[in-house]
Amino acid sequence: MQDGKVRWVMEALSRYEAALLRYAATLVDRAQAKDVVQETFLELCKAEREAVEGHLAAWLFTVCKHRAVDARRKAQRLRSLEDADVNEAPDSGPIQKLERRQTLSRVGVALEALPEREREALLLKLDGGLSYKEIAKIMGLSTSNVGFILHTAIKRIQREIARDSELPMRAAGRTS
Template sequence: MTKHACQWPPGSIDEIVERYQRPLIAYAARMMGGDWQGAQDAVQETFLRLCRESPDDVQNRLAAWLFSVCRSRVIDMQRTSHATPVDASRIPMPDPSPGPETTAIDAEDRSHLDELMDRLTPRQQEVMRLRMTAGLSYREIADVTGLSVSNVGFHLHEAVRSLRSAFPA
């Protein structure tokens, strides 16, 4: 086996890519100020790095590992390009699978929710998206962001409280 050969069983990487590619690209694009090409590059490099890792080393924490590596890659890309930090709260989060009917029916509520999400702090937005879009646990979000588990819980609680108080019942 060469140094760059994939250490995962055949087909397993395909399943992982199928499951995590869209949420990782959305996460990376948001961090990169809407740069979808850069986000795709970061995610591709994340999956390439996964191939070089032993399944035994990351399988029990796969989602957190993927988002953490992707986050680090985006930060590295921003540093090397001398990118000016962008207010990520201004970039709309794409919905990965709505049909035209759903989009038309939910457009007003979705627009209102996007406006309310924009009012959250950048940290609250990040933990909310990692929880809701990526489905990560508090521990996984802590691993990705470097926050403590209790701090993740605090930011999520505050975000939900803010959204509930502002969104009509």
């Protein structure tokens, strides 16, 4: 009966899940990111197809952002109740981070080292293929602000790449 809808949702899922999971991981930890992305697609199931089609990517990233912000707030509340950092995601400790970095390329390392806001904008642009206007909406910024953040991020990575080619061992470092 609902084959058309199922197909549409599942196609959207295969096309955007990786980008959304990566994006969500800039806002919450990796385990939560999966929940957030699942919720995003559950939301898509309930949405009216005609209202979403044409700007599916922007819709998905918007909802994803909201769910991620919710999840983060919830996690913070939980953490303050338990007043311990046992809630730290299993893959976000310094050693795990270091290990992950070792498997990444120079550019990957530079990308991970970006300030959250810059990384978020960059992923929305390059992975999500969204316009400045769409990114501005999702991040609650002005369009020109988005341009500026992206420019800063790209310049930062450009510097990192240039620096890394001189000092390959310091790849995990961060510019001050």
